[in-house]
Amino acid sequence: MSAETGSTEPSENAAVSDLLASFLSETDSLCTAAKTAIAAASDGSMLEKARIEFLGARSGRLKAMTQLLSGLTAVDRPAGGKQFNEAKATITALFSAARERIAAAQTKDGLAVVDAIDVTLPGERVRIGHVHPLTQTIRRVQEIMSRLGFESVDGPEVEDQWHNFEALAIGAEHPARDPLDNFYLAVAQGTEPLLLRSQTSTVQIRVMEKRRPPLRIVSLGRVYRPDTADATHYPMFHQVEGLLIEPGTTMAHLKSVLHFFASSFLGGDVRVRFRPSFFPFTEPSVEVDMEWDGRWIEMGGAGMVDPAVLESVGYDPDAVSGFAFGLGVERIAARRYGVADIRDFYRNDVRFLEQF
């Protein structure tokens, strides 16, 4: 606006006023300068300097242009404002583009680098506990046997003599019943003392007493025999025993199940070998060897359930037959994990437990 002209009406073809012309050229050169400065900014701090110079909210050069804009006449102001807004949008867009350009230059593999840290510092690791290696071994045996339809069962550890001996065809005169070879309880049930079970076969008797064939079970748990503790013996240990009772069961089924077990447990096609042995509750009875690292390793005992045992639980030995096998958990766990002294399993040293 020009006070001197006194003109109040804008003329369409009116010549551009000097003031406006000066404003427009000033805006143009500001634009050019901003373009140059922004283009020249090669990192964040140069760009920030440019932003403050041109777009700074308090003393930026665009802010200064608003002073000039307000000094234009009412006639000139729309044209000036338009030019100003275009310049501002241009510079803002240039700035955004430059910011992206610089950020892109600082990324690796497309990811923005924020605050870089020492990635080799220790993480805040959550402590996870460990399942005991014997439990892991038991679960592994259970898991493999369950694929063949064997159900895990549990029974009492304090037993009567019927289940621990008589039903298993271990007669009153059998040396296995010697007081020095068992943990008898001081309390009597009738006249016969109870005892800590010396084998998990007791559970098989209990299951057979309650259920009819077909049966496929694995009984497992703690058993107790008075052995002096040393590297290979402990007076308390764990047994896993399998039992299958079905019509038409043969030793070929027994060997095939153990072959399946050994191959699953040890991996690969593991050969199984039977050697004749003697257990009161199986007949024929065998020792089971499995080939491990080129050597035959004794894994446990097995056999066809003795007809006398089938009769003692009320089964007809001519109608059904079955097999049983037993594995020492400590023995296979020690072998599997390279534990030389089975007492280590009961030391409960956390440094030991955390290795499994």
Place this chain on the structure above:
Amino acid sequence: MIISTNWLADYVQLQVLPASLADRLLMSGLNHESTRAVGADTAIEIEVTSNRPDCLGHIGVAREAAVLFSRPLSTPDPRPLEGKGDAARSITVEIHDQTLCPFYSARVIRGVRVGSSPQWLVDRLRTVGIESINSIVDITNYVMLECGQPLHAFDLQTIQNGCITVRRALAGEVFTAINHKTYSLTDKMCVVADAVGPLALAGVMGGVRSEIGPQTVDILLECAQFAPLAVRAAARGLVLASASSYRFERGPDPAAVDWASRRAAAMILDNAGGMLESGTVTAGTLVCAPASVDLRHDRVANVLGINIQAARQQEILLGLGFESEGSDAVCSRWKAPTWRRDVSREIDLVEEIVRIEGYDRVPEDEPIAARPVELSLHEKTLRLASDALVGAGLCEAMTRSVVNDALETTCSPWGSALPLVVSPALVRGADRLRRTLLPSLLEARMGTLAVGAPHGDLFEIARAYLADDTANKDQGTASSRSGLIQEPLLLSLVTSGNFSTAKGLAEAVLGRLGFDPWEINPASNTGYEFRPLQLDLFSPGRAAEIMLCTAGSTAIRIGVVGEIAQPIRDRFGSQPAVSAAELRLDRLEFAAGIEKKLQSLSDFPAIGRDLNLVVGEAVPWASIAAAIYSAAGKLLEECRLVQVWQDVERLGAGKKSVVVSLRLRSATGTLSGDDAMRTIDAIVAACGQQVGATLRA
């Protein structure tokens, strides 16, 4: 049992290497222990199972080898020359108790020269690890190792009037054995005695009084059957096991009694001279009635799953000494040899056949039909519980079920009956069946911290053992088989945290097993709540019992939790602060059988409200929570305790502020502010009525 290959060659010509022999014996039931050269001989040590006393002599092993290698077996038939004199006039034999000694026989040889044995005899004994003593003793040992029947030679002159009595030992009776040690006997044992006293501990060891020595001229040669139980009572009770007792415990061949007597007499005459009086003086009866056993033709295949030709079956049984008693369309009949009293049933014959034929023939690829199987509630519970604690950073421990007195004096949360006691002790001093796992875990924790483990946070899942305790019986499930003893399945844990840590771990397990706090929904079937508890194990005021509440029944204790009391910590190696919990998993197993059903989730917006309730400082959180839930209705989704604080100036004396954060949400629509407000008002009113709470602005 050690066998000499030179000796074995007396009965069977094998013409195989010792290693090959050992391997075949191994695969037919005589486990191989070791093989070693002894001079020009080879000693093979084998393990003989308790059912095979026949293989405790060289002839028995030779018989096995002969069958395995299809070679003929030849055994001596000794016929010692009887001279003048009648043994029955020199000695008498009487058995007082035939349950201890079914049969006794004695021969008399006069005028022997007791000297050293010939070299071949000394060599053979040396191969099998027996030192030569003199010609008489060596011969009795030799014959025992030949046929498995023990013998004993007495110096006849030392036997008063030549009168032998086999009787039960008197309790406290004193006996000096040939090892010059004196033993005090019990009435479970059997002695061979004269009028003066015991001459020998029957079947175990001879006495020093009647020992054969250079002075001996006349001998009494004993060959008898002694009962396994009496022999075992003496051998074990006096820790006096011998080669003789080992064999009598397993029961030698009854037919070998006479053979061994003849064999030893003949060898003595040959090697020590002297004259054998005629006849054998005997007492008792020799029971020797081998069983006749029928073998169905299809039985071998039905048991083994393989076919073995009938001719081969016969060949094996005949070779082992079985006698054929005929055959028909269904079965063949066999009479067992006297030395195989372990064979009395058809299944025993099947085992004999496959044992010799070899298990290698049994296939290992027989198909087996699939069957469905599911984990039991017990197994599911074990896994859920241990997974929860492993996730929380605890390690699973395994400690002994039988503990010592010091551990057991810590009382059990599960009953007041005294601990059950076992004999012998599991390890030195440990003869009490534990009633709680906590002391064992505290001990384990002490042990692992002492060696510098990174932490001692442990848990264990195992049974405890409780004598019948009526106070405890009505508390629900018991895994008792006899009614006398319960074996609760316990889960115990120890942690370095405080009460709240142990409680949180217990709640994590309970949550994993599917249990919620009772106050959340008292109308539901079950839930747990914590109640203050006094127990010596825990610091006063820092312990709780966990109760399982079931709608319509009495709450039962399913756990305890607390900070371990200082005196208990002192007992376990002055441990730093430790808290513990123990849960009765046997009372929680049922929950593993409850099918999980989806609770539908609401996507409508929730409204949160915090309430600052001021209550008396003695009001427990459980009462406040119960008041909130009682009034909340279906809209309350979560009630969370934010903060508890006390400030006399701002709240007044005896007051505390309890800040709770509530989240309300409707399942059916967007909750209006008014609806939310009504619920909040009801909650505030209930808290006012039930626990005297006022709302702090």
